[in-house]
Amino acid sequence: MSDNRIEGYARALFEIARAEGTLDEVEDELFRFARSYESSDALRNALTDEQIPAAKRQAIVEDLLGGKATGTTTQLVSMVVGSGRGRDLPAIIDKLVARASSAKNLEVAEVRTAVPLTSDQQARLAAAIVNATGKQVNLKVVVDPSVIGGVVATVGDTVIDGSVRTRIDQLKSRL
Template identity: 80%
Template sequence: MSDARIQGYARALFEVARAEGTLDEVEDELFRFARSYESSDELRSALTDEQIPADKRQAIIEDLLGGKATATTSQLLGMVVGSGRGRDLPAIVDQLVHRASNAKQLDVAQVRTAVALTADQEARLKAALENATGKSLNLKATVDPSVVGGVVAVVGDDVIDDSVRTRIDQLKSRL
């Protein structure tokens, strides 16, 4: 899909969530869903298969999110998938996250860790990243088992890789 269409969908999702007064929650839920979508071949296939009728693809979303996400999130995802834009879901959601962050005058920090962070750990990590970058941040954390341990953060063009794998590679290069 063209950048203009991706931007258009992101703008529409943003405006609906903002009008509903649930922008922060919807943005977070959409971000988490998009990361799950990216990591699951089965989910991606089910939500993008043109042979599966749109209402069935939308039902998959309802089954997955039923009671776990706001009605707005479920409806917005259903709209994107139902309109045949499932393949572009991660790009649309990423644009929404950037739009929402810009509206709050924040930069996005995408963080990957091997295990889920507690609310306290997220708050401390956010503070440390804000101190390191000098920016106010909207922290988006996801679990990525390939990180093994530690954290990998991306803020704009800056990558902060404090993962165990990187530390081991650095040690190997010194030997």
């Protein structure tokens, strides 16, 4: 899909969420859904398989998100998947998140950890990142078991890597 089309979808989702007045919540849910989508081959295959009818793919989305996310989030993902753009869902959502952050003059800070962070940890981490980068950030936490331990924070092009995964990789390289 072209960048323009991805941008178009992102703008449409952004406007809908903003019109619904649930932008922050929807943005957060969509971000977490995008990360789950990226890490799950089964989910990705199911939502991008052209052999599966669009209605069935949308039903899968509703089964997954129904009751766990807001109706707006479920409907937006369902709409994208139903239109056959499931493959571009992460890119669309990332654009939406960037747009939402930009609207608030924030930079998206994607934080990956092996275990969930408490609210306090998230607040302190956001403050630490602001202190380190000098940018106001919109913290997006992704629980990613592949990190094993520690934290990986990505702000724009800056990556602050304190993960056990990376240390193990370095150790493997030396081995």
